[in-house]
Amino acid sequence: MQLSPRQEKIVEIVKRHGPITSHQIAEMLNLTRAALRPDLAILTMSGILEARPRVGYFYQGRPARALVAEELKKIKVGDVKGLPKVIRYDASVYDAIVTLFLEDVGTLMVVDSEGHLEGVVSRKDLLKAAIGGTANLQTMPVSVVMTRMPNIICTTPEESVLTAAQKIIEHEVDALPVVRPVAGKEKKLEVIGRITKTTITRLFVELGTADR
Template sequence: MKLSPRQEEIVCLVKENQPITSEALAGRLGVTRAALRADLAVLTMIGTLDAKPKVGYVYSGKSSSGLVYSHISKIKVSEIMSKPVTVNEDTMVYDAIVYLFLNDVGTLFIENNGILTGAVSRKDFLKISIGGTDIHKVPVGVIMTRMPNIICANENDNAYDLAKKIIEHEIDSIPVVEILKKTNGKDQIKVIGKVSKTNITKLFVKLGENEN
């Protein structure tokens, strides 16, 4: 957000003389208090200044990124997730890789009877492919990262929190899951979406598009 020259001047004056009242600011700038009201409202709203009752304005040290956060913290996983690509546990590694290319994704989610049991990334596939194993004879179930060692998300989760998990845990793609309560006691997890760095990068691009 670009401040006007007057707003920049106000911020400087507050930094040097805080706490400072609007009367004192108006005096320094040679204008009336009323003339400053709009600028002070903007600077307080974007979080650059704090208005302390009966004390005056102080510099909060925050940049306009607080605003960015308040904007992005409202975006839900369901708004940015894409379709997951799944194969069955007994699919051979070679066939799974071909399927990965056909769908142009970086991670396959592995199912058994429609229930999420694991995930295999392009990196996992590359590792097994150069290792001398016959990838036509090994099923993906053998090489996959198995549940519950996979970080999952819910479609109502915050997209920002998911981006954080992707970076902290160095994950390629997070499955978005739905938990099916079973009458026999054991819950079952179904994958309904996925969020990867591609989805986050797309969101970042969309944020800047200025018109959503």
């Protein structure tokens, strides 16, 4: 539930001074009681304030979890995305594993010679290839083991981090490439970042320590 600035002010006042009459609130806000009435109605109906006859308004405790949800929805992928870690589609599986360790990431974005997204390769894909046994990791191209377009779950800078996190959970992946369309090339996507479970965990820590 989105409160208006005036409703927020009313909540603050009741929190601090409650029990308080509508008359007193109106005075503090320099408003008439009539002007205040719709806001007070909304706040009591939503359960944020409680009105007791002949006593006044009490702060009931706001629906804190709804507020949290509201705040989380505001955060955009563009606010928190990390740098993309990429590898060329003609690199070997061995090169991909080495890059994974060097960059210390769990997922690499696979791109063509122009940097457009071709696929995504995860630690899991590479581990599967590594224990396959028959293949030569030095000569097998990474494109053989990657997940390829159009089966890649992507996100954009404008999307909410919440939606990106939902995609990660729903599709059981560790990372999403952050992409934007390439002008004049339909179906081609430029990789401009990544959102991973690490990004979300780090954001969780930042949000949880925002009051320090």
